[in-house]
Every structure is written in structure tokens, then in C-alpha cells.
Amino acid sequence: MRRPSTIAVLLLAWAWVTAATEFTGVDQQRLGPELLITPQFDIQLSDKVTQAIQSGIVITFVMQVQLKQSVDWWLDRQIDHKIQTMQVRYFSLSSQYQLHNRNTNTKQSFANLNGLLAHMGGATTFSFQAEPAADYLQTRLFLDKQALPSIMQLPNVFDPDWNLNTDWQVHPLNLTTDPETSP
Amino acid sequence: MKKRLQSFLMNKNLPIFVLVFTLLVALYLLGTAVQGEEHFNRIYIWLFAASVLAVVILILIIIQRIVWLVIKRRNKEPGIQLTTRMVLMFTGLSLPPVIVLYLFATMLVNQYVDSWFDVATDEALNDAISLGNIFLDTQTNTHLNTGRDMAAELAEVDPLNQGIYLDRLLDNSKANSLTIYSADGLLLFSNSLDPLKFVSPNLPQSTITELNNNRILARVEPSADEGLQVRVAVPISSNRSINIGQNRILQGLFPIPEEYESLAINIETQYHEYNKQNFQRQQLKSTFMIILSIVLLISVLLAMLRAFSSARRLVEPIKMLSEATDAITRGNFSRVIPVASNDELGLLVESFNSMSTQIATSSALAHRAQSEAENQRAYLESVMSHLTSGVISIDNDFLIRLSNEATHKILHLSDRSLINQNIDFIAMKNPTLSPLVDLIKQKVADKTQYWQQEVLIAEDSLRRILLVRGSQISEAEMEGGGHVIVFDDQTIINQAQRDAAWSEVARRLAHEVKNPLTPIQLSAERMHMRFSGKLSQEEDEILDRATQTIVSQVENLKTLVNAFSDYAKPPELKKELGGFNPLINEMVDLYSLSHPGIIFNVQLADPEPQMLLDRGRIRQLLTNLIKNAQESVDQGDIRIDISTETTGEQMILTVKDNGHGFAPNIIDHVFEPYETTKKGGSGLGLAIVKKIVEEHGGSIRVDNHQHGAVITIHLPVA
Structure with a gap:
């Protein structure tokens, strides 16, 4: 059922797919009963988003990872699901970009935006309990437009510059091997 | 259940139900949204989507109503003209204020939003930020020098005692915390002014790399408590290092004085607010225009829907009145229109019902009178016909x-x-x-x-x-x-x-x-x-x-x-049922024997009808007729034509001779006694014949033909 659901997701996300955010791979690391998953995204912001950040608007990104079990002729079963919410903020006086992890409430400052995006896209690790039933994972990253100020939401509904979303990226789970990095 | 569902789905008011449901959902979302900004932001787009859905449903309903209107206009249903006019009127009345409001609001918003921003404010805020940057740069340079001095002092201290010396440096400096890292970023010593709030400061990997290349780090950055701090990281170039060639790193976090920090934060906050508003200026206009458009569109569409509804309510009684009037013209007076309102239309309907009742009563009376007149007329005609x-x-x-x-x-x-x-x-x-x-x-x-x-x-x-x-x-x-x-x-x-x-x-x-x-x-x-x-x-x-x-x-x-x-x-009649032909043949035979000079031409009906006859009187009748015919011939052959025929319920006897015929002056009185043209005649022959004919219920007439007289007798058939 993975293929039909993937196709459905692809079809639904077709209109929203942009080249600005790309999935580059996922790191899987087995530490005892824990499974550490680090999705890798290449995030390129549009000028409008960059300008919004530099204007002091807080931009929220959401990264999701789901462990799923394939089910024949029906929707796949979700085994586990984790979400990381991250906010990007700019400070004019210090010319620093801050990445605020809402889940851990940790803040990191970056001298440039690219460094922040690189860190956000490749240094967010999700910890799961290893579930033998799960046979694949899917992940995605998207700009949470509903977290934008209400004034900005309506005009940006159909603006591709603000559609920084990846569709669900499916990747097989490898629960037996040691740390590896998949392309 | 299936029928009820089908009935519900086929209900023409279903789109209205969906519309009301959608608006209720939008109302619920609005109620939820006002609980807080976070809620409002999350629900805002769904609230808008519900509004758009309401507009779409309204447009579909209006299109449906317009299609119905067109179809009814083609069918020329009663009241459709009024409906069309009302819809056009409502729409026409609602559009101008909406358009004016739209234009006015658009212009007002554009001007008002643009008035928030001007070059002077931009420059003032940029100058303020520049001033803040200069101040922070000064602070940063000051703390960098301090950091360098402390690193130089630490370089002279035995690495094993650097942690102890760190306390003295912290006391003598304005830093909040001082931390010593190994060259690979491992935290070795750390000291803080407020140990209770101590949080192990992290050192970014990029900083470590830079420091290992003998570079320094000095920057202002947001602190954990949303304030500002200066982070300084410098290498400790110690010849006494345990690991020669691997310098330790000193990181100091210096606070910005509170009086300056609050000012700086305030400047930054206002600068961001201004920039945010500037950035959102066009989006604010777009959002306002979209919302205003949706609201006005809903208003206009609701006005149109209301126009359709009002027109229907207004026209429905008129339509029923029209149909009832048609029914009355067809003679159906039993049509009663339900009174749906207490307004003038309701009064009109009541008046119509009263009128139709009176017409029904009057019609019944008229019908009865007409029936009586018809009866009288039939009676009169019957009497007249008799x-x-x-x-x-x-x-x-x-x-x-x-x-x-x-x-x-x-x-x-x-x-x-x-x-x-x-x-x-x-x-x-x-x-x-x-x-x-x-x-x-x-x-x-x-x-x-x-x-x-x-x-x-x-x-x-x-x-x-x-x-x-x-x-x-x-x-x-x-x-x-x-x-x-x-x-x-x-x-x-x-x-x-x-x-x-x-x-x-x-x-x-x-x-x-x-x-x-x-x-x-x-x-x-x-x-x-x-x-x-x-x-x-x-x-x-x-x-x-x-x-x-x-x-x-x-x-x-x-x-x-x-x-x-x-x-x-005359003697009393003795009528018997029988035929006329034997009597004719009998008399012709008798005269043929006694008067051989008479030429008879007899043509008798076959079959002959049965009649009630007094045979003696009929013989006398035939004798008189033959005798008259014989005596009417002055000279030459005597020709007597006798014929009978049956027409309907009568037998016609015709006796024709070749004599001199009846004189015109006596033909009208030929049946009266003493009317004769014969010498020595009594003038009673035809009078007796007529009497015998009348005794048998028949009629007689005399005429002249081209060569003599013809006598025609009609006698009833039994």
C-alpha cells in the first residue's frame, strides 16, 4: 500500500512542491533500543521569506517523521510520529539569526542565515523506540504558514515563494545495522 | 429511510441548509478564534475558507435561482415578471452602496496604511539601529580586549590551576561567566556569577574551527533571558600547555548594562515592528481587500437571495390568485387560497376567497335559475310543439x-x-x-x-x-x-x-x-x-x-x-283489415265488363300494405272516382290510370283521366256539393269521396295535369 499512498500524497502535494526545499537523505542510527533518525534537507529560502525574516517576522518550520508499517490493500499503519517545531528569528542589533527549537526550548545564534538553515536541515535528530513492526519511515519539512501573522496568511496561500514544503519522503527503515547514512 | 434521504437530497432548500450550516461553522470558528491570537492565527485560514465556501454555495444557489427564473419566464408562469423585476430591483439597490463602500474602504485603507510609513521614520529607525550597533560594537571591542587580557593572564598560569584562576578573573571582570574549552571544544572549566542559574555554555563548532586557526570571536547575541550579551572567545596561547600546540579556548559571556540593554532592545523591537509593518503593508492591503470583497460579495449575494425569497413570498399569493382566477373562469369556484400572512396580500387573499365564495353562491343560484328557466323553456317548447x-x-x-x-x-x-x-x-x-x-x-x-x-x-x-x-x-x-x-x-x-x-x-x-x-x-x-x-x-x-x-x-x-x-x-262504418288492391281490381273488372270502351292502366303497390277499410264505402269511393273520370271524357277513348304506392305510413292512391279536367273557377270548391261541370250531375260525387276519405283518416286533393284531371288520396296504413 505504500505505493498508492505515496502516489496519492504526491498528487495532493503536486501543487505545493517547490524546488526551494529538497530532501537529500536520512541518517539512521541504532543505539540499543533507540533509533535515531536525522533527516537531511537542503533548505533554500526565497527572497520574500528572507526579507520577511530580516524584517523581524518569525518564521516557523515543522519537521515530521513517521514510522509506518505497510498494509496491503489498505492505508498503512502509523507506528510512531514525532514533530519538531523550529522558529527562525533575526536580531538587527546583533545581526544574528536565532534558531529556536520549540520542543527543547533551546536557542542557537548564527551569524548568517545559510548556516542556520544548514544546521536546521541536517542537525535535527528524532529519537524513536525501535519497533520491529515498522518497515519504513516518511519525513517532511514545511513552512508553517498558519504560524505567520494573520495578515500574511491570506495573500500567501497560493504564493509559491512561501510554499517551502516537501512532500512526504519515504525511506526504508534499517533497524539492524549500525550507523549509516543513506543518500 | 432511503426515501427520506432521497427526499432530503432532492429538497430544493438543501443548498440553503448547506449555506446555513457553513455560516454556522464560520461563526463557531470565529468564536473560537477570538479566544487568543494563537487560536486566531490557526483558525483564520479555515474561517476564510468557510467564508469562501459560503460564497461559492451562495453563487451556486443564485445560479440555480436564475436558471429557474429563466425556465419559468420561458413557460410564462404567472408572477414571473414581478419576480424578475424584484430581483433586478433588489440587486440594483444593493449594488451601488456596496460598490461605493468598496471603493471608499479601498481608498481609505490604502491611504491610511501608506500614511504609517514615511522616509523620516525609516531614517530615524535606521539611525537608531546604527547607533545601537556602534554602542554594541564598542561594548564588544571592550569585552574583547578584556577577554584577550584574561587569556594572556591564563596563559601564564599552570593549566592545572587555570580553573582556580578563573574565579579571580571572573571577580575582576564584568563577565557573567567564563569558560575554558579544550582545543576540540571540550569544556574544561567554567565559572558563573550566579551558579543557581548556571547553564553550561555551548561553543559552536564553527567557532572552535575559527579559533583553532588563531582567530577570535566577539559578537553580540541574544541571551537566554531574551536580553543581549557579548560572547567573546579567544585562544589561550600557553607554552605551558599539557598538550603543546593545542591551545585552550577562553569564552566569556558579558552582559550589556541593563540601562543600555533595555534601550537597545526597545530600539530593536520598534525597528522590527516598523519593518514588519512595512513588509506586511501590501499584504495588509491585499488581505483587507480580499476580506472586504468576500464580505461585500456575501452581502450582495444574500441580498439577491433575499430578493428571490421575497419575490417568491410576494408572488406566491399572486400566482395562487391567478390560478384561482383561471379556475373560476373555468367554473371551479371551490378553490380556496390559504392565507399565509396578515399583511395587505393576506387581506387581498381573504377578499378573493370571500369573493369566490360569493361567486360560487351566486353561480349556484344562477345555475338553479338557469335550470329552472331551461325547464320552463322546455315546458314552453313542449306546449308550443303540441x-x-x-x-x-x-x-x-x-x-x-x-x-x-x-x-x-x-x-x-x-x-x-x-x-x-x-x-x-x-x-x-x-x-x-x-x-x-x-x-x-x-x-x-x-x-x-x-x-x-x-x-x-x-x-x-x-x-x-x-x-x-x-x-x-x-x-x-x-x-x-x-x-x-x-x-x-x-x-x-x-x-x-x-x-x-x-x-x-x-x-x-x-x-x-x-x-x-x-x-x-x-x-x-x-x-x-x-x-x-x-x-x-x-x-x-x-x-x-x-x-x-x-x-x-x-x-x-x-x-x-x-x-x-x-x-x-252516412251509414256506420265497418272497418276491416285488408288490402286496397283487391277492391281496385274488383271495380276495374266490373267496369271493364260493363263499359268495354274504358282503357284502364292499373299499377298497384306490391306488396300492398294492410289497412283498416270499410270495403263498401271504398267501393263507393272507387265507383265515384271511375265514374267521374269516365264522365269527364267528352269524346274519344277513355283512359283511366289507377296506381297505388306506399310511402312510409301512408298509401297513396292516384286516379288520372284524359278528360277535360277541373275548371279553374271551381277547383277550390270541387268537394262542395253541387259543384259540377257535368250536365245532370248531382255534384255530390267528389263530396262523398272526400267524406269517405276523411272517414278513413286520409286526405284528398285534386289537380289538373296536361290532358285531364288527377285525384290523389292519402290513406293511413294500419
């Missing part, structure tokens, strides 16, 4: 309004109706009736109230006397007034009167004349017996001739008297 007198009614324009069957019979007209024909139509159909028509026209024109007059109608072989009586009908009695004319054929009555008179004459004549005849005859014979042979021969011859003359004349008189007696007092 009248033997002819009756016609004409108005003052001489149009015939009424006539009965007897009119046609008496006036010898066809069965074509005379109703609504001009009185001249009678004269046109039968020109012999012109005297009658002229008389009627004259009396009507003279407005004679009551009048009576006999009119002689001279047809080809028949002269008839009509007794005509007229009476004027005033306008008070009948609309427009008119005349009623009653007429009777007096010919038959007059003939009967004459027949009765002649019968009386014949009876008296027979009685007065017959009585002395026998004594005369007896006296003559007695005188002959007494004086015969006693007189001279010459006188005896005279006596014989005189006596013979008396006796023969008395015999003639007796014959004449007997004929009169038969005419005056």
Missing part, C-alpha cells in the same frame, strides 16, 4: 325569436329553423305567404296592440284562409319588446262548417223532398190506372206519356234524394 296553432315571436327588428312546429306545418315551410331569421325569410321560402308577412310587418310597424285578421293564401291548387292574431309585447314585459303572432288554418274549419251546413241542407232536402215523392208517384200511377182506356186514344196517349214522365222524374228525384241522404247521414 299547439295546433302556429306561433311565432318577433322583435321590433322583425327577427323571429320563437316559432313552433305547427308554424312549419301551417305555412308549408321546410324544417329549417326560423329562429333568428328575418320575417321576410318566410316570404322568401314560400312566396305565397307574402300577404301574411306584409300584414305582420304592417301591424308590428304600426305597433298595434291587439289585432286579428284573416289572410287568404293562394297556392297552386289550394286556397287557404289563415286566421292571424297578433299581440304586442311591451318593453316592460320583455327586453326590447316584440310581437307574438298566432295563426290557424281556417280552411279546414271553414270546410267543416260548410260540410256541416251542406249535410244539414242535404238532410232537410232529403226529408222534405223524399216524403211527397211517393204520394206523387202513387197518385200518378193511380190516375193512370183509373183513366187508362177510358179516354180517347189521343187523350189516352197523353195520359200515358204524362204518367210515365211523372214516374220517371219521381224516380230521378228519389235517386237524387237518396244521394243527398247518403251524404248527409
Whole structure:
């Protein structure tokens, strides 16, 4: 059922797919009963988003990872699901970009935006309990437009510059091997 | 259940239900959204989506209503014109204020939002930020120098004692915390002014890399408590390091003085607020325009929907009134329109219901009156049809309004109706009736109230006397007034009167004349017996001739008297069922033997009809007819044609001769006694024939043909 659901997701996300955010791979690391998953995204912001950040608007990104079990002729079963919410903020006086992890409430400052995006896209690790039933994972990253100020939401509904979303990226789970990095 | 679901789905109000549901959902979302900014941001887009959905549903409903409107206009349903006008009027009334409001609000928002921003404010805020940057740079450089000094001091300290020395440096500096890392970023020593709030400061990997390349880090960055701090990281170049060539790193976090920090944060906050608003300026306008458009669109569409609804409510009673009016025109008065409101329309409907009830009552009464009139008319027609007198009614324009069957019979007209024909139509159909028509026209024109007059109608072989009586009908009695004319054929009555008179004459004549005849005859014979042979021969011859003359004349008189007696007092009829043909054959045979000179041409009906006949009287009738025909021929062969034929319920006997025919001056009186053209004729032959015919319920008429007379007798078939 993975293929039909993937196709459905692809079809639904077709209109929203942009080249600005790309999935580059996922790191899987087995530490005892824990499974550490680090999705890798290449995030390129549009000028409008960059300008919004530099204007002091807080931009929220959401990264999701789901462990799923394939089910024949029906929707796949979700085994586990984790979400990381991250906010990007700019400070004019210090010319620093801050990445605020809402889940851990940790803040990191970056001298440039690219460094922040690189860190956000490749240094967010999700910890799961290893579930033998799960046979694949899917992940995605998207700009949470509903977290934008209400004034900005309506005009940006159909603006591709603000559609920084990846569709669900499916990747097989490898629960037996040691740390590896998949392309 | 399935039917109810189907009924629900087919309900024409389903889109309205969906619309109301959508608006309720939007209302619920709005209620939820106002609980806080976070909620509002999350629900905002769904609230907008619900509004857009409501607009789409409204547009679909309006399109549906417009399609219905077009279809009803094509079908020319009652009230559709009013509906169209109302919808156009509502839409037309709602559009101008909406357009004005839209333009005004757009202009106002554009101008108002643009007024928030100007170059001076931009420059002031940028200058403020620049000033803040300069201040922070100064702070940063100061703390960097401090950091370098502390790193230099630490470089002189045994690495194992650097942690202890760090406390002294922290006390002598303005740093919040000082931390020593190994070259690979491992935290070795750390000291903080407030140990309770101590958080192990992290050192970014990029910083470590830079420091290992003998670079330094000094920057202002946000602190954990949303304030500002200066982070300084410098390498500790110690020759006494345990690991030669691997410098340790000193990181110091220096606070910004509170009085400056709050000012700096305030400047930054305002700068960001201003920039945010500047950045959102166009989006604010777009958002406002979109929302305003949706709101106004919903307003206009709701106004249109309301127009349709109002028009339907207004037109529905009118439509029902129209349908009810049609029903009334078709004679259905039982239609009652439900009163749906208490307004003027409701009052109109009530009035209509009252009117239709009254019309129904009046119609029932009229129907009853009409029925009674019809009954009376039928009764009158029945009575009229049984009248033997002819009756016609004409108005003052001489149009015939009424006539009965007897009119046609008496006036010898066809069965074509005379109703609504001009009185001249009678004269046109039968020109012999012109005297009658002229008389009627004259009396009507003279407005004679009551009048009576006999009119002689001279047809080809028949002269008839009509007794005509007229009476004027005033306008008070009948609309427009008119005349009623009653007429009777007096010919038959007059003939009967004459027949009765002649019968009386014949009876008296027979009685007065017959009585002395026998004594005369007896006296003559007695005188002959007494004086015969006693007189001279010459006188005896005279006596014989005189006596013979008396006796023969008395015999003639007796014959004449007997004929009169038969005419005056016929014997009692003895009718028997039988045919006419044997009697004709019998009489023809008898005359053929006794009068060989008569040539008979007999054509009899076959099969012959059965009739009730007094055979003796019929023989007398045939004898008289044959005798008349024989005697009418003055010279030459005597030809008598006798024929019978059956038409319907009558048998027609025709006797035609080749004699001299009837003289025109007596043909109208040929059936009266003593009307004869024969020498020595009694003139009773045809009178007796007519009497026998009438005794058998028949009729007789005489005519002349090209070479003689023809007598036609109609007798009823049994």
C-alpha cells in the first residue's frame, strides 16, 4: 500500500512542491533500543521569506517523521510520529539569526542565515523506540504558514515563494545495522 | 429511510441548509478564534475558507435561482415578471452602496496604511539601529580586549590551576561567566556569577574551527533571558600547555548594562515592528481587500437571495390568485387560497376567497335559475310543439325569436329553423305567404296592440284562409319588446262548417223532398190506372206519356234524394283489415265488363300494405272516382290510370283521366256539393269521396295535369 499512498500524497502535494526545499537523505542510527533518525534537507529560502525574516517576522518550520508499517490493500499503519517545531528569528542589533527549537526550548545564534538553515536541515535528530513492526519511515519539512501573522496568511496561500514544503519522503527503515547514512 | 434521504437530497432548500450550516461553522470558528491570537492565527485560514465556501454555495444557489427564473419566464408562469423585476430591483439597490463602500474602504485603507510609513521614520529607525550597533560594537571591542587580557593572564598560569584562576578573573571582570574549552571544544572549566542559574555554555563548532586557526570571536547575541550579551572567545596561547600546540579556548559571556540593554532592545523591537509593518503593508492591503470583497460579495449575494425569497413570498399569493382566477373562469369556484400572512396580500387573499365564495353562491343560484328557466323553456317548447296553432315571436327588428312546429306545418315551410331569421325569410321560402308577412310587418310597424285578421293564401291548387292574431309585447314585459303572432288554418274549419251546413241542407232536402215523392208517384200511377182506356186514344196517349214522365222524374228525384241522404247521414262504418288492391281490381273488372270502351292502366303497390277499410264505402269511393273520370271524357277513348304506392305510413292512391279536367273557377270548391261541370250531375260525387276519405283518416286533393284531371288520396296504413 505504500505505493498508492505515496502516489496519492504526491498528487495532493503536486501543487505545493517547490524546488526551494529538497530532501537529500536520512541518517539512521541504532543505539540499543533507540533509533535515531536525522533527516537531511537542503533548505533554500526565497527572497520574500528572507526579507520577511530580516524584517523581524518569525518564521516557523515543522519537521515530521513517521514510522509506518505497510498494509496491503489498505492505508498503512502509523507506528510512531514525532514533530519538531523550529522558529527562525533575526536580531538587527546583533545581526544574528536565532534558531529556536520549540520542543527543547533551546536557542542557537548564527551569524548568517545559510548556516542556520544548514544546521536546521541536517542537525535535527528524532529519537524513536525501535519497533520491529515498522518497515519504513516518511519525513517532511514545511513552512508553517498558519504560524505567520494573520495578515500574511491570506495573500500567501497560493504564493509559491512561501510554499517551502516537501512532500512526504519515504525511506526504508534499517533497524539492524549500525550507523549509516543513506543518500 | 432511503426515501427520506432521497427526499432530503432532492429538497430544493438543501443548498440553503448547506449555506446555513457553513455560516454556522464560520461563526463557531470565529468564536473560537477570538479566544487568543494563537487560536486566531490557526483558525483564520479555515474561517476564510468557510467564508469562501459560503460564497461559492451562495453563487451556486443564485445560479440555480436564475436558471429557474429563466425556465419559468420561458413557460410564462404567472408572477414571473414581478419576480424578475424584484430581483433586478433588489440587486440594483444593493449594488451601488456596496460598490461605493468598496471603493471608499479601498481608498481609505490604502491611504491610511501608506500614511504609517514615511522616509523620516525609516531614517530615524535606521539611525537608531546604527547607533545601537556602534554602542554594541564598542561594548564588544571592550569585552574583547578584556577577554584577550584574561587569556594572556591564563596563559601564564599552570593549566592545572587555570580553573582556580578563573574565579579571580571572573571577580575582576564584568563577565557573567567564563569558560575554558579544550582545543576540540571540550569544556574544561567554567565559572558563573550566579551558579543557581548556571547553564553550561555551548561553543559552536564553527567557532572552535575559527579559533583553532588563531582567530577570535566577539559578537553580540541574544541571551537566554531574551536580553543581549557579548560572547567573546579567544585562544589561550600557553607554552605551558599539557598538550603543546593545542591551545585552550577562553569564552566569556558579558552582559550589556541593563540601562543600555533595555534601550537597545526597545530600539530593536520598534525597528522590527516598523519593518514588519512595512513588509506586511501590501499584504495588509491585499488581505483587507480580499476580506472586504468576500464580505461585500456575501452581502450582495444574500441580498439577491433575499430578493428571490421575497419575490417568491410576494408572488406566491399572486400566482395562487391567478390560478384561482383561471379556475373560476373555468367554473371551479371551490378553490380556496390559504392565507399565509396578515399583511395587505393576506387581506387581498381573504377578499378573493370571500369573493369566490360569493361567486360560487351566486353561480349556484344562477345555475338553479338557469335550470329552472331551461325547464320552463322546455315546458314552453313542449306546449308550443303540441299547439295546433302556429306561433311565432318577433322583435321590433322583425327577427323571429320563437316559432313552433305547427308554424312549419301551417305555412308549408321546410324544417329549417326560423329562429333568428328575418320575417321576410318566410316570404322568401314560400312566396305565397307574402300577404301574411306584409300584414305582420304592417301591424308590428304600426305597433298595434291587439289585432286579428284573416289572410287568404293562394297556392297552386289550394286556397287557404289563415286566421292571424297578433299581440304586442311591451318593453316592460320583455327586453326590447316584440310581437307574438298566432295563426290557424281556417280552411279546414271553414270546410267543416260548410260540410256541416251542406249535410244539414242535404238532410232537410232529403226529408222534405223524399216524403211527397211517393204520394206523387202513387197518385200518378193511380190516375193512370183509373183513366187508362177510358179516354180517347189521343187523350189516352197523353195520359200515358204524362204518367210515365211523372214516374220517371219521381224516380230521378228519389235517386237524387237518396244521394243527398247518403251524404248527409252516412251509414256506420265497418272497418276491416285488408288490402286496397283487391277492391281496385274488383271495380276495374266490373267496369271493364260493363263499359268495354274504358282503357284502364292499373299499377298497384306490391306488396300492398294492410289497412283498416270499410270495403263498401271504398267501393263507393272507387265507383265515384271511375265514374267521374269516365264522365269527364267528352269524346274519344277513355283512359283511366289507377296506381297505388306506399310511402312510409301512408298509401297513396292516384286516379288520372284524359278528360277535360277541373275548371279553374271551381277547383277550390270541387268537394262542395253541387259543384259540377257535368250536365245532370248531382255534384255530390267528389263530396262523398272526400267524406269517405276523411272517414278513413286520409286526405284528398285534386289537380289538373296536361290532358285531364288527377285525384290523389292519402290513406293511413294500419
